[in-house]
Amino acid sequence: MRKIILIIVIVSAFLGFSVNAQGQGHEAHNSAEFKNDVFTVYGNCGMCERTIEGSLKGVEGVTLADWDKETDQMTVSYNPELITLDAIKQKVADVGYDSDTHRAKDEVYNSLPGCCQYDRPKS
Numbered sequence: 537m538r539k540i541i542l543i544i545v546i547v548s549a550f551l552g553f554s555v556n557a558q559g560q561g562h563e564a565h566n567s568a569e570f571k572n573d574v575f576t577v578y579g580n581c582g583m584c585e586r587t588i589e590g591s592l593k594g595v596e597g598v599t600l601a602d603w604d605k606e607t608d609q610m611t612v613s614y615n616p617e618l619i620t621l622d623a624i625k626q627k628v629a630d631v632g633y634d635s636d637t638h639r640a641k642d643e644v645y646n647s648l649p650g651c652c653q654y655d656r657p658k659s
């Protein structure tokens with residue numbers, strides 16, 4: 537009986553190890569294809585959040601766009617072969633939101649709802 541238990545332990549340890557090894561290989565593969573970046577996008581409220589995140593919805597190469605209204609931090613995950621960080625920030629600027637590097641056009645900013653007219657960083 538003890539032997540059987542020992543065999544089960546050894547076999548399950550081996551299985552656990554090989555599943556783990558596969559998982560790590562998959563992760564390494566993913567990080568080679570996708571890049572994660574965090575940058576500041578200025579905004580105020582939940583409506584800003586929908587507009588900011590919405591500017592990257594359905595954009596080829598972007599797999600994650602998450603903006604935090606408390607910290608103004610935008611987290612993106614994207615395939616650098618399909619889109620650049622620069623192009624991502626430009627899309628956010630196109631809908632009226634300044635980031636640490638890209639400034640929205642004044643007329644787009646001015647057309648945002650009043651509650652969304654955040655304090656702009658100095659240009």
Ligand SMILES: [Cu+2]
Pocket residue numbers: 579580581582583584585651652653
């Ligand atoms: Cu807003």
